[in-house]
Amino acid sequence: MRKDLERIGIPGEHEARERSWSVVRAAYAQREPQPRRRSWKPVAAVALALVVVAGLLSPPGRAVLDELREVVGVETAQPALFSLPAPGRLLVTADSGAWVVEEDGSKRRLGNYREASWSPFGRFIVATRQNELVALTPDGEVRWSLARPGVRFPRWGGTDTDTRIAYLSNGELRVVGGDGKGDRLLDSRPAERAPLWRTGSAHVLIYQRRDGSIRVVDVDTGAQLERKVPETFLSRVDLRLANNLLGAGNFAQPVRSPDDRWLAVGWPEADQLVFVRVTGGRQLRAVANLSEQFRSRSFPTINGWCCAP
Amino acid sequence: MAAGRDERASVRAAQRGSASGIEALFRLHWPRAYRAAFLVVHDAAAAEDIAQEAFLAAVRNLDRFDRGRPFGPWLHRIVVNRAIDWTRARRLRGEAELLDMVAAPEQPGSLDGSLLGALAALPPEHRAVIVLRHLLEYTPGEIAELLGLPRGTVNSRLRRGLDSLKEHV
Numbered sequence: 001m002r003k004d005l006e007r008i009g010i011p012g013e014h015e016a017r018e019r020s021w022s023v024v025r026a027a028y029a030q031r032e033p034q035p036r037r038r039s040w041k042p043v044a045a046v047a048l049a050l051v052v053v054a055g056l057l058s059p060p061g062r063a064v065l066d067e068l069r070e071v072v073g074v075e076t077a078q079p080a081l082f083s084l085p086a087p088g089r090l091l092v093t094a095d096s097g098a099w100v101v102e103e104d105g106s107k108r109r110l111g112n113y114r115e116a117s118w119s120p121f122g123r124f125i126v127a128t129r130q131n132e133l134v135a136l137t138p139d140g141e142v143r144w145s146l147a148r149p150g151v152r153f154p155r156w157g158g159t160d161t162d163t164r165i166a167y168l169s170n171g172e173l174r175v176v177g178g179d180g181k182g183d184r185l186l187d188s189r190p191a192e193r194a195p196l197w198r199t200g201s202a203h204v205l206i207y208q209r210r211d212g213s214i215r216v217v218d219v220d221t222g223a224q225l226e227r228k229v230p231e232t233f234l235s236r237v238d239l240r241l242a243n244n245l246l247g248a249g250n251f252a253q254p255v256r257s258p259d260d261r262w263l264a265v266g267w268p269e270a271d272q273l274v275f276v277r278v279t280g281g282r283q284l285r286a287v288a289n290l291s292e293q294f295r296s297r298s299f300p301t302i303n304g305w306c307c308a309p
Numbered sequence: 310m311a312a313g314r315d316e317r318a319s320v321r322a323a324q325r326g327s328a329s330g331i332e333a334l335f336r337l338h339w340p341r342a343y344r345a346a347f348l349v350v351h352d353a354a355a356a357e358d359i360a361q362e363a364f365l366a367a368v369r370n371l372d373r374f375d376r377g378r379p380f381g382p383w384l385h386r387i388v389v390n391r392a393i394d395w396t397r398a399r400r401l402r403g404e405a406e407l408l409d410m411v412a413a414p415e416q417p418g419s420l421d422g423s424l425l426g427a428l429a430a431l432p433p434e435h436r437a438v439i440v441l442r443h444l445l446e447y448t449p450g451e452i453a454e455l456l457g458l459p460r461g462t463v464n465s466r467l468r469r470g471l472d473s474l475k476e477h478v
Contacts, residue, residue: 001443001474002443002444002446004424005344005348005424005440005443005444006344006444008344008348008424008425010343010344010347010353010356011353012353013340013343013353016343016353016356016357016360017339017340017343019357019361020335020339020343020357020360020361020364021332021335021339023361023365024331024335024361024364024365024368025328025331025332027365027368027369028323028328028331028368029328095366095370095387096390096457097390109457111394112390112391112393112394129394129395130358130362131358295457297370297373297374297375297383298369298370298373299373
Protein backbone atom coordinates (compact mmCIF):
# COMPACT_ATOMS: atom_id res chain seq x y z
CA MET A 1 0.00 0.00 0.00
CA ARG A 2 2.88 2.33 0.66
CA LYS A 3 3.87 2.13 -2.99
CA ASP A 4 0.31 2.88 -4.05
CA LEU A 5 0.26 5.96 -1.83
CA GLU A 6 3.64 7.07 -3.11
CA ARG A 7 2.52 6.72 -6.72
CA ILE A 8 -0.35 9.17 -6.36
CA GLY A 9 0.54 12.19 -8.45
CA ILE A 10 0.47 15.60 -6.78
CA PRO A 11 0.36 18.60 -9.09
CA GLY A 12 3.29 21.01 -8.76
CA GLU A 13 5.15 19.02 -6.15
CA HIS A 14 8.60 20.09 -7.31
CA GLU A 15 7.64 23.77 -7.43
CA ALA A 16 6.02 23.50 -4.01
CA ARG A 17 9.19 21.99 -2.57
CA GLU A 18 11.40 24.73 -3.94
CA ARG A 19 9.02 27.47 -2.81
CA SER A 20 8.94 26.00 0.67
CA TRP A 21 12.69 25.57 0.77
CA SER A 22 13.24 29.23 -0.06
CA VAL A 23 10.92 30.23 2.82
CA VAL A 24 12.49 27.80 5.28
CA ARG A 25 16.02 28.82 4.24
CA ALA A 26 15.17 32.49 4.76
CA ALA A 27 13.65 31.77 8.17
CA TYR A 28 16.72 29.78 9.13
CA ALA A 29 19.05 32.57 8.00
CA GLN A 30 17.16 35.08 10.16
CA ARG A 31 17.05 32.94 13.26
CA GLU A 32 19.12 33.90 16.23
CA PRO A 33 20.59 30.79 17.85
CA GLN A 34 19.78 30.63 21.54
CA PRO A 35 21.62 28.79 24.24
CA ARG A 36 20.22 25.34 24.87
CA ARG A 37 17.92 24.92 27.85
CA ARG A 38 19.99 25.01 30.97
CA SER A 39 20.26 21.96 33.09
CA TRP A 40 18.80 22.27 36.52
CA LYS A 41 21.90 21.07 38.22
CA PRO A 42 24.06 24.19 37.89
CA VAL A 43 21.10 26.45 38.71
CA ALA A 44 20.32 24.38 41.77
CA ALA A 45 23.96 24.35 42.78
CA VAL A 46 24.16 28.14 42.56
CA ALA A 47 20.92 28.51 44.49
CA LEU A 48 22.05 26.18 47.23
CA ALA A 49 25.41 27.90 47.42
CA LEU A 50 23.63 31.22 47.76
CA VAL A 51 21.47 29.78 50.52
CA VAL A 52 24.54 28.75 52.46
CA VAL A 53 26.20 32.11 51.97
CA ALA A 54 23.02 33.97 52.87
CA GLY A 55 22.61 31.84 55.94
CA LEU A 56 26.03 32.92 57.05
CA LEU A 57 25.25 36.51 56.29
CA SER A 58 21.88 37.27 57.83
CA PRO A 59 18.52 35.71 58.77
CA PRO A 60 16.54 37.84 56.28
CA GLY A 61 18.92 36.88 53.51
CA ARG A 62 18.49 33.25 54.39
CA ALA A 63 14.70 33.55 54.23
CA VAL A 64 14.79 35.09 50.78
CA LEU A 65 17.17 32.53 49.43
CA ASP A 66 15.28 29.66 50.96
CA GLU A 67 12.38 30.84 48.87
CA LEU A 68 14.61 30.97 45.84
CA ARG A 69 15.64 27.40 46.53
CA GLU A 70 11.98 26.51 46.75
CA VAL A 71 11.28 28.12 43.41
CA VAL A 72 14.27 26.48 41.83
CA GLY A 73 12.37 23.33 42.50
CA VAL A 74 15.11 21.11 43.84
CA GLU A 75 12.97 20.02 46.73
CA THR A 76 9.41 21.15 46.39
CA ALA A 77 8.42 21.84 42.77
CA GLN A 78 5.30 19.91 41.97
CA PRO A 79 5.81 17.41 39.18
CA ALA A 80 2.49 18.35 37.56
CA LEU A 81 -0.10 21.08 37.60
CA PHE A 82 -2.43 19.55 40.19
CA SER A 83 -4.46 22.68 40.90
CA LEU A 84 -4.47 26.44 40.57
CA PRO A 85 -3.96 28.50 43.73
CA ALA A 86 -6.95 30.75 42.96
CA PRO A 87 -10.33 30.37 41.26
CA GLY A 88 -10.44 30.64 37.50
CA ARG A 89 -9.08 28.90 34.45
CA LEU A 90 -5.76 29.19 32.67
CA LEU A 91 -5.50 29.46 28.92
CA VAL A 92 -2.28 27.98 27.60
CA THR A 93 -0.89 27.63 24.10
CA ALA A 94 1.81 25.15 23.17
CA ASP A 95 3.11 23.33 20.12
CA SER A 96 0.26 20.89 20.63
CA GLY A 97 -2.38 23.63 20.47
CA ALA A 98 -4.47 25.63 22.92
CA TRP A 99 -5.45 24.24 26.31
CA VAL A 100 -7.76 25.25 29.14
CA VAL A 101 -6.65 24.31 32.65
CA GLU A 102 -9.39 24.15 35.27
CA GLU A 103 -8.92 25.11 38.90
CA ASP A 104 -8.59 21.43 39.83
CA GLY A 105 -5.71 21.07 37.38
CA SER A 106 -7.62 19.09 34.76
CA LYS A 107 -6.66 20.07 31.22
CA ARG A 108 -8.62 20.16 28.00
CA ARG A 109 -7.04 20.57 24.56
CA LEU A 110 -9.14 22.88 22.41
CA GLY A 111 -7.47 22.17 19.10
CA ASN A 112 -4.45 23.02 17.07
CA TYR A 113 -4.40 26.77 17.62
CA ARG A 114 -1.30 28.97 17.72
CA GLU A 115 -2.49 31.85 19.89
CA ALA A 116 -5.51 32.29 22.09
CA SER A 117 -7.12 34.86 24.33
CA TRP A 118 -10.11 34.95 26.68
CA SER A 119 -13.26 36.94 26.03
CA PRO A 120 -13.84 39.58 28.73
CA PHE A 121 -15.92 37.29 30.94
CA GLY A 122 -14.27 34.01 30.10
CA ARG A 123 -17.30 32.61 28.27
CA PHE A 124 -15.44 32.32 24.98
CA ILE A 125 -11.96 32.13 23.57
CA VAL A 126 -10.61 33.66 20.41
CA ALA A 127 -7.85 31.61 18.84
CA THR A 128 -5.80 31.67 15.68
CA ARG A 129 -4.42 29.38 13.09
CA GLN A 130 -2.11 30.71 10.42
CA ASN A 131 -4.95 31.85 8.20
CA GLU A 132 -7.96 31.70 10.47
CA LEU A 133 -9.51 33.53 13.39
CA VAL A 134 -11.76 31.25 15.44
CA ALA A 135 -14.19 31.92 18.30
CA LEU A 136 -14.92 28.92 20.47
CA THR A 137 -16.25 27.95 23.86
CA PRO A 138 -13.92 26.79 26.66
CA ASP A 139 -15.16 23.28 25.80
CA GLY A 140 -13.64 23.63 22.34
CA GLU A 141 -16.87 24.07 20.37
CA VAL A 142 -16.27 26.39 17.42
CA ARG A 143 -18.86 29.19 17.26
CA TRP A 144 -17.57 30.95 14.19
CA SER A 145 -14.41 31.33 12.17
CA LEU A 146 -13.05 33.90 9.80
CA ALA A 147 -10.53 33.14 7.06
CA ARG A 148 -7.84 35.82 7.14
CA PRO A 149 -4.16 35.56 6.20
CA GLY A 150 -1.37 35.70 8.76
CA VAL A 151 -3.54 36.13 11.85
CA ARG A 152 -1.81 37.14 15.09
CA PHE A 153 -2.41 38.80 18.48
CA PRO A 154 -6.18 38.35 18.88
CA ARG A 155 -7.57 40.34 21.79
CA TRP A 156 -11.21 40.29 22.86
CA GLY A 157 -12.61 43.23 24.78
CA GLY A 158 -15.93 44.71 25.77
CA THR A 159 -18.85 44.63 28.12
CA ASP A 160 -21.42 42.02 29.01
CA THR A 161 -23.52 42.92 25.98
CA ASP A 162 -21.10 44.36 23.44
CA THR A 163 -17.72 42.89 22.53
CA ARG A 164 -15.17 43.22 19.77
CA ILE A 165 -12.00 41.43 18.78
CA ALA A 166 -8.90 43.24 17.59
CA TYR A 167 -6.24 41.27 15.74
CA LEU A 168 -3.44 41.60 13.22
CA SER A 169 -3.76 40.07 9.75
CA ASN A 170 -0.79 40.24 7.40
CA GLY A 171 0.53 43.19 9.35
CA GLU A 172 -2.77 45.11 9.36
CA LEU A 173 -4.81 45.86 12.47
CA ARG A 174 -8.44 44.76 12.10
CA VAL A 175 -11.50 44.71 14.34
CA VAL A 176 -14.46 42.33 14.20
CA GLY A 177 -17.60 42.05 16.34
CA GLY A 178 -17.78 39.36 18.99
CA ASP A 179 -20.33 37.58 16.79
CA GLY A 180 -17.84 37.40 13.92
CA LYS A 181 -19.59 40.13 11.93
CA GLY A 182 -18.51 43.57 10.79
CA ASP A 183 -14.84 42.77 10.20
CA ARG A 184 -12.95 45.87 9.11
CA LEU A 185 -9.51 47.41 8.76
CA LEU A 186 -8.50 49.80 11.51
CA ASP A 187 -4.86 50.60 10.74
CA SER A 188 -2.60 49.42 7.94
CA ARG A 189 0.66 50.13 9.77
CA PRO A 190 0.48 48.81 13.34
CA ALA A 191 3.52 47.50 15.16
CA GLU A 192 3.84 43.73 15.50
CA ARG A 193 2.53 43.87 19.02
CA ALA A 194 -0.69 42.88 20.74
CA PRO A 195 -3.27 45.66 21.02
CA LEU A 196 -5.03 46.30 24.32
CA TRP A 197 -8.68 47.11 24.96
CA ARG A 198 -9.47 49.68 27.61
CA THR A 199 -10.99 47.73 30.49
CA GLY A 200 -14.75 47.49 30.19
CA SER A 201 -14.86 49.00 26.72
CA ALA A 202 -15.55 47.48 23.34
CA HIS A 203 -14.75 50.77 21.65
CA VAL A 204 -11.45 52.07 22.95
CA LEU A 205 -8.37 50.30 21.71
CA ILE A 206 -4.76 51.10 22.52
CA TYR A 207 -2.06 50.01 20.12
CA GLN A 208 1.34 50.94 18.81
CA ARG A 209 2.16 51.92 15.22
CA ARG A 210 5.30 50.93 13.36
CA ASP A 211 6.70 54.43 13.79
CA GLY A 212 6.59 53.86 17.57
CA SER A 213 3.68 56.15 18.30
CA ILE A 214 0.91 54.89 20.55
CA ARG A 215 -2.70 55.45 19.62
CA VAL A 216 -5.82 55.39 21.74
CA VAL A 217 -8.76 55.24 19.35
CA ASP A 218 -12.48 54.77 19.31
CA VAL A 219 -12.73 51.87 16.89
CA ASP A 220 -16.29 52.75 15.87
CA THR A 221 -15.58 56.34 14.85
CA GLY A 222 -11.84 56.10 14.25
CA ALA A 223 -11.36 59.16 16.44
CA GLN A 224 -8.15 59.45 18.40
CA LEU A 225 -8.82 59.98 22.06
CA GLU A 226 -6.73 61.99 24.45
CA ARG A 227 -6.52 59.53 27.24
CA LYS A 228 -3.77 58.34 29.47
CA VAL A 229 -2.13 55.24 28.11
CA PRO A 230 -2.20 52.48 30.76
CA GLU A 231 1.15 51.58 32.21
CA THR A 232 0.44 47.93 31.49
CA PHE A 233 0.76 48.78 27.82
CA LEU A 234 3.87 50.90 28.06
CA SER A 235 5.87 48.86 30.49
CA ARG A 236 5.50 45.37 31.72
CA VAL A 237 4.63 46.18 35.29
CA ASP A 238 3.75 42.64 36.22
CA LEU A 239 7.02 41.41 34.76
CA ARG A 240 8.88 43.96 36.86
CA LEU A 241 6.90 42.79 39.86
CA ALA A 242 7.79 39.18 39.14
CA ASN A 243 11.44 40.14 38.84
CA ASN A 244 11.27 41.93 42.16
CA LEU A 245 9.69 38.93 43.83
CA LEU A 246 11.67 36.16 42.21
CA GLY A 247 14.97 37.81 41.38
CA ALA A 248 16.37 38.56 37.96
CA GLY A 249 15.47 35.92 35.44
CA ASN A 250 14.21 35.49 31.95
CA PHE A 251 10.57 35.18 32.89
CA ALA A 252 7.71 35.21 30.44
CA GLN A 253 5.05 37.88 30.74
CA PRO A 254 3.03 36.98 33.87
CA VAL A 255 -0.74 36.75 34.02
CA ARG A 256 -2.83 37.77 37.02
CA SER A 257 -5.41 35.62 38.73
CA PRO A 258 -9.01 36.89 38.51
CA ASP A 259 -8.90 37.85 42.18
CA ASP A 260 -5.64 39.80 41.58
CA ARG A 261 -3.87 37.94 44.37
CA TRP A 262 -1.58 35.74 42.33
CA LEU A 263 0.70 35.96 39.33
CA ALA A 264 1.39 32.97 37.14
CA VAL A 265 4.89 33.39 35.73
CA GLY A 266 6.41 31.20 33.06
CA TRP A 267 10.09 30.38 33.50
CA PRO A 268 11.24 28.91 30.19
CA GLU A 269 14.82 28.13 31.16
CA ALA A 270 13.58 26.04 34.08
CA ASP A 271 10.57 24.65 32.20
CA GLN A 272 8.52 25.72 35.22
CA LEU A 273 5.39 27.67 35.93
CA VAL A 274 5.69 29.66 39.13
CA PHE A 275 2.69 30.98 41.04
CA VAL A 276 3.56 34.00 43.17
CA ARG A 277 1.15 35.44 45.71
CA VAL A 278 1.41 39.20 45.45
CA THR A 279 -0.95 40.26 48.25
CA GLY A 280 -1.44 39.09 51.81
CA GLY A 281 1.98 37.58 52.38
CA ARG A 282 4.24 36.09 49.80
CA GLN A 283 3.78 32.48 48.78
CA LEU A 284 5.44 30.63 45.97
CA ARG A 285 4.43 27.49 44.15
CA ALA A 286 6.47 25.99 41.36
CA VAL A 287 5.28 23.40 38.87
CA ALA A 288 7.93 21.48 36.95
CA ASN A 289 7.99 19.89 33.49
CA LEU A 290 5.54 22.32 31.95
CA SER A 291 6.42 21.56 28.33
CA GLU A 292 5.90 17.85 28.76
CA GLN A 293 2.54 18.41 30.41
CA PHE A 294 1.34 20.27 27.33
CA ARG A 295 3.05 17.93 24.87
CA SER A 296 5.25 20.73 23.64
CA ARG A 297 8.85 21.01 22.55
CA SER A 298 8.92 24.74 23.13
CA PHE A 299 7.91 26.38 26.38
CA PRO A 300 4.13 26.92 26.55
CA THR A 301 2.67 30.42 26.69
CA ILE A 302 0.30 31.33 29.51
CA ASN A 303 -2.25 33.48 27.70
CA GLY A 304 -4.60 34.37 30.50
CA TRP A 305 -6.16 33.43 33.81
CA CYS A 306 -9.77 34.20 33.66
CA CYS A 307 -12.95 34.19 35.50
CA ALA A 308 -14.29 31.42 37.69
CA PRO A 309 -16.80 29.43 35.61
CA MET B 310 20.57 3.05 11.86
CA ALA B 311 22.85 4.92 9.48
CA ALA B 312 19.94 7.11 8.45
CA GLY B 313 19.31 7.87 12.12
CA ARG B 314 22.94 8.84 12.59
CA ASP B 315 22.81 11.04 9.51
CA GLU B 316 19.67 12.71 10.77
CA ARG B 317 21.17 13.38 14.19
CA ALA B 318 24.26 14.82 12.50
CA SER B 319 22.04 17.07 10.40
CA VAL B 320 20.13 18.28 13.46
CA ARG B 321 23.39 18.97 15.25
CA ALA B 322 24.78 20.84 12.26
CA ALA B 323 21.60 22.89 11.91
CA GLN B 324 21.69 23.77 15.60
CA ARG B 325 25.25 25.00 15.15
CA GLY B 326 24.17 27.28 12.33
CA SER B 327 25.02 25.19 9.29
CA ALA B 328 22.63 25.84 6.41
CA SER B 329 23.60 22.51 4.91
CA GLY B 330 22.28 20.82 8.05
CA ILE B 331 18.83 22.36 7.75
CA GLU B 332 18.83 21.70 4.01
CA ALA B 333 19.60 18.03 4.59
CA LEU B 334 16.69 17.78 7.03
CA PHE B 335 14.41 19.56 4.60
CA ARG B 336 15.37 17.40 1.62
CA LEU B 337 15.03 14.25 3.71
CA HIS B 338 11.69 14.97 5.31
CA TRP B 339 9.78 17.45 3.17
CA PRO B 340 8.61 15.02 0.44
CA ARG B 341 6.89 12.67 2.86
CA ALA B 342 5.59 15.48 5.05
CA TYR B 343 4.06 17.14 1.99
CA ARG B 344 2.63 13.87 0.68
CA ALA B 345 1.18 12.99 4.07
CA ALA B 346 -0.48 16.40 4.31
CA PHE B 347 -1.82 16.12 0.78
CA LEU B 348 -3.31 12.69 1.35
CA VAL B 349 -5.19 14.03 4.36
CA VAL B 350 -6.33 17.41 2.99
CA HIS B 351 -6.49 16.59 -0.76
CA ASP B 352 -5.49 20.14 -1.58
CA ALA B 353 -2.01 20.78 -2.96
CA ALA B 354 -1.83 24.42 -1.82
CA ALA B 355 -2.94 23.57 1.70
CA ALA B 356 -0.50 20.66 1.85
CA GLU B 357 2.30 23.02 0.84
CA ASP B 358 1.32 25.46 3.60
CA ILE B 359 1.07 22.71 6.19
CA ALA B 360 4.43 21.12 5.38
CA GLN B 361 6.08 24.53 5.21
CA GLU B 362 4.61 25.61 8.54
CA ALA B 363 5.84 22.41 10.12
CA PHE B 364 9.39 23.16 8.95
CA LEU B 365 9.14 26.75 10.12
CA ALA B 366 8.10 25.43 13.53
CA ALA B 367 11.16 23.20 13.41
CA VAL B 368 13.40 26.18 12.67
CA ARG B 369 11.83 28.18 15.50
CA ASN B 370 12.36 25.36 17.98
CA LEU B 371 15.65 24.08 16.68
CA ASP B 372 17.66 25.19 19.68
CA ARG B 373 15.40 23.33 22.05
CA PHE B 374 15.24 20.17 20.00
CA ASP B 375 16.41 17.08 21.83
CA ARG B 376 18.98 15.45 19.56
CA GLY B 377 18.39 12.13 21.25
CA ARG B 378 14.96 11.95 19.64
CA PRO B 379 14.18 11.34 15.98
CA PHE B 380 13.17 14.40 13.98
CA GLY B 381 10.63 12.65 11.74
CA PRO B 382 7.92 11.74 14.27
CA TRP B 383 7.98 15.21 15.73
CA LEU B 384 7.53 16.76 12.29
CA HIS B 385 4.90 14.23 11.23
CA ARG B 386 2.80 14.87 14.32
CA ILE B 387 2.64 18.58 13.49
CA VAL B 388 1.86 17.87 9.86
CA VAL B 389 -0.89 15.34 10.44
CA ASN B 390 -2.59 17.24 13.25
CA ARG B 391 -2.59 20.43 11.21
CA ALA B 392 -3.91 18.57 8.21
CA ILE B 393 -6.80 17.16 10.26
CA ASP B 394 -7.58 20.58 11.67
CA TRP B 395 -7.47 22.18 8.24
CA THR B 396 -9.87 19.60 6.83
CA ARG B 397 -12.29 20.04 9.72
CA ALA B 398 -12.19 23.80 9.27
CA ARG B 399 -12.89 23.53 5.57
CA ARG B 400 -15.80 21.24 6.27
CA LEU B 401 -17.13 23.77 8.76
CA ARG B 402 -16.86 26.56 6.22
CA GLY B 403 -18.68 24.50 3.66
CA GLU B 404 -16.07 24.98 1.02
CA ALA B 405 -15.82 23.08 -2.21
CA GLU B 406 -15.98 19.33 -2.28
CA LEU B 407 -12.78 17.37 -1.94
CA LEU B 408 -10.71 16.53 -4.98
CA ASP B 409 -11.60 19.75 -6.75
CA MET B 410 -7.98 20.77 -6.74
CA VAL B 411 -6.50 17.40 -7.46
CA ALA B 412 -5.06 17.15 -10.93
CA ALA B 413 -6.92 14.94 -13.32
CA PRO B 414 -5.52 11.42 -13.34
CA GLU B 415 -3.50 10.43 -16.35
CA GLN B 416 -6.11 7.91 -17.32
CA PRO B 417 -9.69 7.68 -16.18
CA GLY B 418 -10.00 5.13 -13.43
CA SER B 419 -6.26 4.96 -12.87
CA LEU B 420 -4.79 3.87 -9.57
CA ASP B 421 -4.26 7.48 -8.48
CA GLY B 422 -7.83 8.54 -9.06
CA SER B 423 -9.52 5.56 -7.52
CA LEU B 424 -7.33 5.30 -4.42
CA LEU B 425 -7.40 9.03 -3.88
CA GLY B 426 -11.14 9.07 -4.32
CA ALA B 427 -11.56 6.25 -1.84
CA LEU B 428 -9.31 8.06 0.63
CA ALA B 429 -11.31 11.24 0.18
CA ALA B 430 -14.47 9.40 1.14
CA LEU B 431 -13.00 8.66 4.58
CA PRO B 432 -13.25 11.12 7.48
CA PRO B 433 -9.99 13.11 7.87
CA GLU B 434 -9.17 11.41 11.17
CA HIS B 435 -9.29 8.02 9.44
CA ARG B 436 -7.24 9.29 6.51
CA ALA B 437 -4.60 10.50 8.94
CA VAL B 438 -4.33 7.11 10.57
CA ILE B 439 -4.07 5.36 7.20
CA VAL B 440 -1.36 7.79 6.07
CA LEU B 441 0.63 7.40 9.27
CA ARG B 442 0.41 3.63 9.12
CA HIS B 443 0.83 2.92 5.43
CA LEU B 444 2.80 5.86 4.07
CA LEU B 445 4.94 6.82 7.04
CA GLU B 446 4.98 3.29 8.45
CA TYR B 447 4.34 3.97 12.10
CA THR B 448 3.03 1.17 14.29
CA PRO B 449 -0.48 1.53 15.78
CA GLY B 450 1.11 2.18 19.15
CA GLU B 451 3.24 4.98 17.73
CA ILE B 452 0.22 6.46 15.95
CA ALA B 453 -1.74 6.41 19.19
CA GLU B 454 1.11 8.30 20.81
CA LEU B 455 1.47 10.80 17.95
CA LEU B 456 -2.22 11.66 17.76
CA GLY B 457 -3.03 11.32 21.45
CA LEU B 458 -5.59 8.60 20.78
CA PRO B 459 -6.34 5.30 22.51
CA ARG B 460 -4.73 2.42 20.70
CA GLY B 461 -8.10 0.73 20.20
CA THR B 462 -9.35 3.79 18.34
CA VAL B 463 -6.32 3.68 16.05
CA ASN B 464 -6.89 0.00 15.33
CA SER B 465 -10.57 0.43 14.58
CA ARG B 466 -9.89 3.37 12.26
CA LEU B 467 -7.25 1.34 10.48
CA ARG B 468 -9.62 -1.59 10.03
CA ARG B 469 -12.47 0.55 8.74
CA GLY B 470 -10.15 2.50 6.49
CA LEU B 471 -8.64 -0.58 4.97
CA ASP B 472 -12.08 -2.08 4.39
CA SER B 473 -12.96 0.99 2.36
CA LEU B 474 -9.70 1.04 0.43
CA LYS B 475 -9.13 -2.65 -0.19
CA GLU B 476 -10.69 -2.58 -3.64
CA HIS B 477 -8.19 0.03 -4.73
CA VAL B 478 -4.90 -1.39 -3.46
